[in-house]
Amino acid sequence: MKILVINCGSSSLKYQFIDMDGEQLLASGLVERIGIEGSQIKHEKTGMDKYIVKEDMPDHKSAIGYVLDALKHDTYGVIKDIKEIDAVGHRVVHAGEKYASSVLIDKDVLQALKDCIPLAPLHNPPNIIGIESMQDLLPNVKMVAVFDTAFHQTMGAEEYIYALDYSYYEKYKIRRYGFHGTSHRYVSKRVSEMMGKDMKNLKIITCHLGNGSSIAAVQNGKSVATSMGFTPLEGLAMGTRCGDLDPAILTFLMEHEHVTAKEIDNILNKKSGVLGISGISSDFRDIEEAADQGNERAKLALDIFNNRVKKYIAAYAAIMGGVDVIVFTAGIGENSASNRAAICQNMEFLGIEFDTEANKVRGEEKRISKESSKVKVYIVPTNEELMIARDTLEIVK
Numbered sequence: 001m002k003i004l005v006i007n008c009g010s011s012s013l014k015y016q017f018i019d020m021d022g023e024q025l026l027a028s029g030l031v032e033r034i035g036i037e038g039s040q041i042k043h044e045k046t047g048m049d050k051y052i053v054k055e056d057m058p059d060h061k062s063a064i065g066y067v068l069d070a071l072k073h074d075t076y077g078v079i080k081d082i083k084e085i086d087a088v089g090h091r092v093v094h095a096g097e098k099y100a101s102s103v104l105i106d107k108d109v110l111q112a113l114k115d116c117i118p119l120a121p122l123h124n125p126p127n128i129i130g131i132e133s134m135q136d137l138l139p140n141v142k143m144v145a146v147f148d149t150a151f152h153q154t155m156g157a158e159e160y161i162y163a164l165d166y167s168y169y170e171k172y173k174i175r176r177y178g179f180h181g182t183s184h185r186y187v188s189k190r191v192s193e194m195m196g197k198d199m200k201n202l203k204i205i206t207c208h209l210g211n212g213s214s215i216a217a218v219q220n221g222k223s224v225a226t227s228m229g230f231t232p233l234e235g236l237a238m239g240t241r242c243g244d245l246d247p248a249i250l251t252f253l254m255e256h257e258h259v260t261a262k263e264i265d266n267i268l269n270k271k272s273g274v275l276g277i278s279g280i281s282s283d284f285r286d287i288e289e290a291a292d293q294g295n296e297r298a299k300l301a302l303d304i305f306n307n308r309v310k311k312y313i314a315a316y317a318a319i320m321g322g323v324d325v326i327v328f329t330a331g332i333g334e335n336s337a338s339n340r341a342a343i344c345q346n347m348e349f350l351g352i353e354f355d356t357e358a359n360k361v362r363g364e365e366k367r368i369s370k371e372s373s374k375v376k377v378y379i380v381p382t383n384e385e386l387m388i389a390r391d392t393l394e395i396v397k
């Protein structure tokens with residue numbers, strides 16, 4: 001069975017086309033600047049050069065049209081007819097409390113996603129447009145929605161209820177939802193396989209450290225805690241997001257900087273995090289380079305980032321009554337040896353014996369704790385698309 005995985009953003013669209021017999025990636029690509037001048041698709045048939053088309057793409061439906069054309073292309077294509085697409089898996093950000101696992105998309109599901117727009121005003125609308133455009137172009141193909149929030153629906157109320165007037169939960173559904181669920185699920189499952197253990201017998205802490213970062217505590221195969229909250233703003237310091245903050249800072253800034261709610265939202269989401277602290281960049285490669293050259297604020301940004309990851313690891317070990325394995329994934333987690341080393345430094349009290357030599361790798365599945373370490377540490381490159389394709393296969397089968 002061949003499955004197309006779609007991840008629709010407001011002006012971009014990522015896709016992968018996977019043959020599930022052997023889980024082989026046939027092609028992948030990215031459409032950028034949808035609805036903006038300069039739209040283009042970068043398509044890559046596995047093992048070949050990129051095929052780039054620069055054309056006007058006024059909306060997602062036209063962008064998807066170009067994706068289907070690229071998949072059928074004489075040289076760069078991988079199918080002769082769109083009938084060879086057996087199913088489509090859509091990444092959807094928010095399902096509120098409605099879905100705790102992936103679902104076959106029908107009218108009710110689409111309505112539920114629309115009902116969740118107030119919870120994810122930037123993310124759910126393009127996800128919905130992607131689904132509806134796909135349905136127009138491939139009306140007979142089964143489609144599945146895989147949610148970022150779903151994996152964390154197993155958290156207990158002591159984790160997801162905020163210490164606010166309870167009526168806000170009842171009235172607005174203000175609670176912790178958590179995100180990156182597909183990634184936390186994938187790497188926790190994968191690390192269990194690598195260890196030759198059943199997930200049901202493990203206490204795992206998964207650190208998804210990328211542009212957006214979050215940590216999850218996965219106990220007996222279920223997410224029991226995660227650092228992102230009502231929105232992806234909570235938790236770790238990120239590329240441009242502030243993460244945990246004294247909420248009184250918001251009202252202070254609004255008063256003293258004379259900014260509106262919308263402006264403060266922009267400050268906390270786009271101008272904070274390691275970008276805000278360093279004043280250099282949101283990209284850890286730039287910050288690490290500046291820190292190496294002696295830039296103090298770049299060094300401080302890294303220290304703050306790593307310090308907070310450490311705090312969450314210890315907190316989650318406490319919540320689970322211990323930890324068997326810690327997993328690093330996503331852009332920073334997979335690639336930055338120095339951040340991993342800084343996070344795992346002085347963690348012997350928790351049972352971590354870090355292997356500095358083994359840590360000198362990038363982007364590969366590997367154990368980076370010593371053989372004798374009570375708590376294991378692994379790098380597991382994430383693969384959300386494969387997880388989406390697997391869910392899709394299982395549901396449409």
Ligand code: ADP
Nearest residue numbers: 209210211212282283284285330331332335336
């Ligand atoms: P996204 O959340 O957009 O999916 P990624 O998981 O791809 O992000 O992570 C992107 C981030 O990973 C970049 O901003 C960069 O900071 C970081 N990164 C990538 N490669 C390296 C590297 N070699 N060293 C340090 N950081 C890296």
